[in-house]
Amino acid sequence: MSHHVSIKDLPEGGEKFDPAKASGVITPMLGFGLLGLFGSLYYFAAKPAEFAYSWLFAFFFCFTFVVGGCFWILLHHASNSSWNVVIRRLFEHLANMVPVIFIFSLPILLMPSVRNALYEWMVHHQAAAEHATNGDVREGLHHMSESNPHMHILWAKYGYMNKTFWYIRFILYFLVLGHIARTLRGKSLKQEQDGDIKHTIKSRFFACRWLLFFALTATFAAVDWLMGLDYTWFSTMWGVYIFAGCAWSSMALMLLLVSYLRSLGYLRKVVTEEHYHLMGKLLFAFTVFWAYIAFSQYFLIWYANITEETRFYLLRNTEGWRWVSIALVIGHFVVPFVFLLQQQLKKKPAFICFWGVWVLSMHVLDIYWNVIPERGPSLGIGVLAPGAWVGDVVALVTIFCLSGWYFLRSLNKYSLYPWRDPRLIESVNVVN
Template structure:
């Protein structure tokens, strides 16, 4: 029925994944207990840290949904390797919807516009930025993202079981409009959850920067996943240098895009030098934060940029995975830089170390649950989708996957 063999995870890899799942649960317990204690003791610090952890992992879920849709739209050989890992990543939206609940509880603590005594609260914000509408929007985002995650996986599973291309054709038909709506919803979500931390500050590039960061996070995670799965039997036929090279090139492109967009936002606001806009940067470039800014420029852009220029490195998992882990660490620092200084007085900013520590705890805590759930999902199905229209075409052209 299928033109290529069904590739399941082999026994030794399953055992290894089981060990990872146990460790993930330990991390989850540790991170979430620290976060919970912080919530009882110092809620303001807790919410900042928790938001970092939440946005960090939400990036993987949104990026996975987006890249799966993109692959249904444009096809290509890179999808053979990452389609199933991406589909599993998309399902993370389900646990993440639960992880949003603490934020829903803490809206009034976390966001300046929701605080009743907010001095800088301007009237014209209220029709949009009020607690009820905020929660309603959040619900709408999660319903939409959850719907896509379910559809992506459900139709993919249907396609595994039948040789007629119906489900993948249907997926191709909705991918375009769905991708458009993903851009819209992710932009609105970024504005709601990130940008509105600094009341009165606006940037039209903000949503795009978050979407680019999502894709960068997701590509890096996919490299990590492929490195783990590569050792499974037959997977070395799937994780080929050409496909790694493709993902590596995308990582390079998105590293550059991140820098391009982040700098564009800065250049425009710096040139304008207006009192409505410039405090956002004043809060984030002084009182110790200037070191983090310099660090982000060097280590989030220049270092991965030059590392990813190296062609032979992009064709090997052991090189690429180190760059990927590095980029993930930088994503944490970038989110920290975006979120933590928002409550600073721009005239005398300081570094809130407690927020950063709790951010780390939240990344580990939420991450533990996400990794556990991710492994649980990826174990369930063949590692390369069967009978998929795009993939069958690609594998036919390239000579297929042999049993190895």
């Protein structure tokens, strides 16, 4: 039983991060990021279609952390909980990476060569516009469906799947997430200024109201960017599936981040082994939740065996992708499940950090498995598109390292934990 910590034991003004201390990580991140950026520019110029998939994969991977960050702060406030006050500021920063991630999404938003390589329906829409008498896409699709029945699908869902609405939604997702992240961090920072407890309560009201919009944002972003890769495929579970991965991976990232900051000498007074245990438990919970959702989705499609739906899994359960699927079942669920099951081990930072790294690598694999199998068939370059994996790595390094560099550098602006939060003491002394 550790000593009870009171307000007097904690420094006034919290702890400020000094980026110079972390230069061992920040500088290489910038270096790798810039190298990657040159590589990416080359690939965008040389192989835009192939690289579009790499970029989407890398962008979406990093996007999931923003979604996860938003989720954890929303959940923290909405559930009126206290244990995670000490790590909330870091989640707030993670969520506030929205503008950075938005910059990395720009190639998808703005470059027609990228968009058209990813989303076949956009190509069809272009053809339809040329086909129609007065450029009316809908009418063109209707005509085209006489020779190609697939176009009927595009005609039927034109109200949702059209470019204008797609642009609007694209922007809207970032606005919603950005608004959530900015407001909650804003209230938290304001409390640091004036010490008013009411900010905590108002944050809760805000979080409750915005949870639904958050859920819709995460769902439709997943629908537009990933499900849209194959316009014929659909699954009602999709949003929940992607969300499960977001929450899981961002918790793993947080474990690593907290451990890194502790190794530099920060957060030592406020983050205890109990917090590791709690974070480990949530990591475990979402391991199981992801498995539950992933299994249910696979299982129902496998069992019913309806042609409209099976394409997604046919693609991923054949050729080389079959082994990736099996690796996901084992690596994404079975192995972390068995190891994270043990209570005492979750209190050991070194142990839990190992699983943090494991979880992140499995999350990479998960997103990879979701995005990349579409590339070969869509571009007609064979199932595995030999050699294209280099581009995938380049894109991942670019986006992850550059946003990581920005993230760590910007940590120094505010205290690492909300030092005037009225539940800070409850959080520091948490026992579970």
